[in-house]
Amino acid sequence: MAYEWDFAAVFRHSDLLLEGAANTFRLAGSALLIALPLGLAVAMLRLARIPVLSWLLAITTDIFRTAPSIVLIYWFFFAFPILAGVDFAGHTAVTLALGLQTGAYMAEVFRGGIISVDRGQWQAATALGMGSATRMRTIILPQAVRRMIPIFFTRITELYKATSLAAAISYAEIVQMANRAASETFRPMETFTIVALFFFTTIFCVSRLVRAIERRVAVPE
Amino acid sequence: MADEVLRVEGLHKHYGPLHVLRGIDLTVRRGEAVVILGASGSGKSTLLRCLNFLEMPGAGRIHLEGRLVGREARDGRIRYPNRELSALRMRVGMVFQQFNLFPHMTAERNVMIGPMKLRGLSEAEARRVAAANLEKVGILEKARSYPAQLSGGQQQRVAIARALAMEPSMMLFDEVTSALDPELVGEVLLAMRQLREDGMTMLIVTHELGFAYNVADRVVFMEHGVIHEEGTPQQVLLNPQRPRTRDFLRSHTLFRLPEQMHDDPPGPFALTTREQG
Amino acid sequence: MHEWDFAFLIDQRHFILQGLLGTLRLAVVSLVAGTVIGLVGATARLSGSAILRAVGTGYVEFFRNIPVLVQIFWLYFSIPILTGVQPNAYAAAAIATSLYAGAYLTEVFRSGIASIEKGQWDGARAVGFGHGMTMRYVVLPQAFRRVLPAFTNQVLEIVKTTSVASTIAYAELLYSAKLLSEQEFRPIEAYTAVGAAFILVLLPTSAIAGMMERRLARHG
Ligand SMILES: Nc1ncnc2c1ncn2[C@@H]1O[C@H](COP(=O)(O)OP(=O)(O)OP(=O)(O)O)[C@@H](O)[C@H]1O
Ligand SMILES: [Mg+2]
Numbered sequence: 083m084a085y086e087w088d089f090a091a092v093f094r095h096s097d098l099l100l101e102g103a104a105n106t107f108r109l110a111g112s113a114l115l116i117a118l119p120l121g122l123a124v125a126m127l128r129l130a131r132i133p134v135l136s137w138l139l140a141i142t143t144d145i146f147r148t149a150p151s152i153v154l155i156y157w158f159f160f161a162f163p164i165l166a167g168v169d170f171a172g173h174t175a176v177t178l179a180l181g182l183q184t185g186a187y188m189a190e191v192f193r194g195g196i197i198s199v200d201r202g203q204w205q206a207a208t209a210l211g212m213g214s215a216t217r218m219r220t221i222i223l224p225q226a227v228r229r230m231i232p233i234f235f236t237r238i239t240e241l242y243k244a245t246s247l248a249a250a251i252s253y254a255e256i257v258q259m260a261n262r263a264a265s266e267t268f269r270p271m272e273t274f275t276i277v278a279l280f281f282f283t284t285i286f287c288v289s290r291l292v293r294a295i296e297r298r299v300a301v302p303e
Numbered sequence: 304m305a306d307e308v309l310r311v312e313g314l315h316k317h318y319g320p321l322h323v324l325r326g327i328d329l330t331v332r333r334g335e336a337v338v339i340l341g342a343s344g345s346g347k348s349t350l351l352r353c354l355n356f357l358e359m360p361g362a363g364r365i366h367l368e369g370r371l372v373g374r375e376a377r378d379g380r381i382r383y384p385n386r387e388l389s390a391l392r393m394r395v396g397m398v399f400q401q402f403n404l405f406p407h408m409t410a411e412r413n414v415m416i417g418p419m420k421l422r423g424l425s426e427a428e429a430r431r432v433a434a435a436n437l438e439k440v441g442i443l444e445k446a447r448s449y450p451a452q453l454s455g456g457q458q459q460r461v462a463i464a465r466a467l468a469m470e471p472s473m474m475l476f477d478e479v480t481s482a483l484d485p486e487l488v489g490e491v492l493l494a495m496r497q498l499r500e501d502g503m504t505m506l507i508v509t510h511e512l513g514f515a516y517n518v519a520d521r522v523v524f525m526e527h528g529v530i531h532e533e534g535t536p537q538q539v540l541l542n543p544q545r546p547r548t549r550d551f552l553r554s555h556t557l558f559r560l561p562e563q564m565h566d567d568p569p570g571p572f573a574l575t576t577r578e579q580g
Numbered sequence: 581m582h583e584w585d586f587a588f589l590i591d592q593r594h595f596i597l598q599g600l601l602g603t604l605r606l607a608v609v610s611l612v613a614g615t616v617i618g619l620v621g622a623t624a625r626l627s628g629s630a631i632l633r634a635v636g637t638g639y640v641e642f643f644r645n646i647p648v649l650v651q652i653f654w655l656y657f658s659i660p661i662l663t664g665v666q667p668n669a670y671a672a673a674a675i676a677t678s679l680y681a682g683a684y685l686t687e688v689f690r691s692g693i694a695s696i697e698k699g700q701w702d703g704a705r706a707v708g709f710g711h712g713m714t715m716r717y718v719v720l721p722q723a724f725r726r727v728l729p730a731f732t733n734q735v736l737e738i739v740k741t742t743s744v745a746s747t748i749a750y751a752e753l754l755y756s757a758k759l760l761s762e763q764e765f766r767p768i769e770a771y772t773a774v775g776a777a778f779i780l781v782l783l784p785t786s787a788i789a790g791m792m793e794r795r796l797a798r799h800g
Contacts, residue, residue, distance in 0.1 A: 085661060085662060144783055144786070144787075145779055145783070147786075148736070148740075148778065148779050148782040148783045148786055149740075149775050149778055149779055150740035150741075150743040150744075150754070150778055151740075152743050152744055152746070152747075152754065153743055153754055153771065153774055153775050153778060154775070156754070156757075156758070156771050156774075157771040157772065157775055160761065160767035160768075160771055161767050161768040161771045161772060164582060164767070164768055165582055165768060239645070243645075243646075243647040243648075244647070246647035246649045246650055247647075247649055247744065247747075249649065249747065250649075250746070250747050257647075257649060257650060257653065260653075261653075264657070270653075270657035270658070270661075271654070271657055271658045271661050271662075274650060274653050274654040274657060274658075275654065277650050277654075278646045278650050278651070278654060281645060281646045281647055281650060282642065282645045282646050285645040286641065286645055289645075355705075355706055357702055357705055357706065385710060389708050389709070389710045390708070392705060392706060392707070392708040393707075393708035396706070397702075397706040399699065399702060399703065399706075401699050402699075402703075403699040403700060403702055403703030403706075404703065405700065405703065405704075405717075405718055405722075406722065407721050407722050407725070416707070416717055417707040417708060417709075420709070420713060420717065421707070421708045421709070421713075462703075465707065466706065466707070469707060469708060
């Protein structure tokens, strides 16, 4: 017997999904707000090669990168508040978990981009008489940033997808809202098809945009 | 003619809108060494790559040892079946500017792999073939080294041995010394001259004018995808008739040592000393 | 101050072992299936046929751009509707993680093969090798070594991904921890222990992959 798809039932509950989508964006945004400055700071500190600190930062970023995102989310939701004696909502827990993890990834992206610039470039800039700040700003960063673009957006995409894991602690992002919509409509297949398309379309469009940007700033190598 | 190894008639090649080869006619006889000169971008590499079908030629015909390569279709165009091309490439050896040795195999393996997999030689036979050819280019003692452990000149000689091991009826050389440090150029050119003396048929793209003068039977000057001037080394290199050829030669001989420095001892490929061969 | 007490983990070791086995089973299945899919996918993406290339690209884009949780949920709810059999957490999780891993591994293999210089193809064809022989004797042996670090990293990602299956009550490590923490009222110890378990296994492996990568960058 062929299954009869019925998307109309889902669209009657589109308010749930829209609210979920808004929360998904909010979550990704607030995690990025932590991740970007954190990643930049850690990258700079590690590049400064401060003896013990660099080593500690390396271990910490590695730990955050190897733990599964969903385990971090559980930990920050169930364990961290008791340990720290604070009380916060699901949103904060997920933001912390994904923000810190993405920060660790971003630190590697920034650091990797900067050290990928050929040593000859540093020497040539120094030979021209540039100070370290000018050298960084005019010679190293422009090359590093160009090279970082693809992996930078890969990390953002992975973060965006990881926000779906907030559903595991019943935070009202789009997957959780889809769960709720599905139990009201009894149309889980349609509902999750729409959620899948939601993620696919947003990521697909952004990745096209990024590719266009990449082409704009590309220099022949 | 029976002793023609290669005959090219009206060969054309386009890269999109770029018309790189515009009707090349060229014949190479058995045992002949032909050197191709020409400015960068004149289509020398493209010609060689078409002759080995690393690039598909456009219009035109290629005859190898008296037989047309490919099948002529009704519309007059020539189709090149894959099976035939693989067999043809075994009969035409090619050596590249960047060596293109297989880095995960020793020098010996590089030479053995073709005879074993394509000519059906046993491991022991292939090893003998490899030894003979590595010996011929003077590098047998490096048989067990990996390409990364060899100098550029040594790698290039292994590449020559790899091509020789397929027992080709002719060899194509595309600027095989251009990626080498100056002091390594001589050893590769010497190996090539040895081949010439053993009677190998060769088509050579090079910028080494001294080598062309001393080793070539014929020199061909290419310009904008056509053969612009052609003749003996003496004619083309010492008495060029066309202005473009003269400009090219002048730019290649702008800075030379004074003549007397060549006298003692005479360099093997000095432009001014024709050796007895 | 919290009083740490991991003792209950030892009392419940059978339960934890079961979770560990669940994680292992899912990881091995998706690794094997993902590798097979990845090899087929990479072949398609590099083939001469425009249709095969498009199918391969479509597959990669589709499965990489949808969160694995959504794929797991979709399958979990759809398998009963489409096939009439009972919802099965293991089947849904295994299919979803395999397809997800396959998409990433397709890219790993494809970029490994594509990273072999054009000169290697020229050299092999000049000797007389056709496409198949060039692949077999020249390209794949080199690509294999180059791909190893990226492949290892992807294996680690697959192991991490299995923990998402806890959301549909598949009994892997995280799900065991969840049940235990509720039963013993010890969320801190339970979740810290799972996190530590993953980190202790994966971190050294990823360090080895990193070392391989650096060696490869130096020696080519
Ligand atoms: N694969 C390709 N696609 C597009 N254009 C190409 C390709 N290969 C070569 N060309 C172009 O064809 C022209 C001839 O190139 P070719 O490499 O044959 O020159 P060449 O005489 O060998 O020069 P050089 O001395 O620099 O090696 C050049 O303008 C080059 O840019
Ligand atoms: Mg060339």
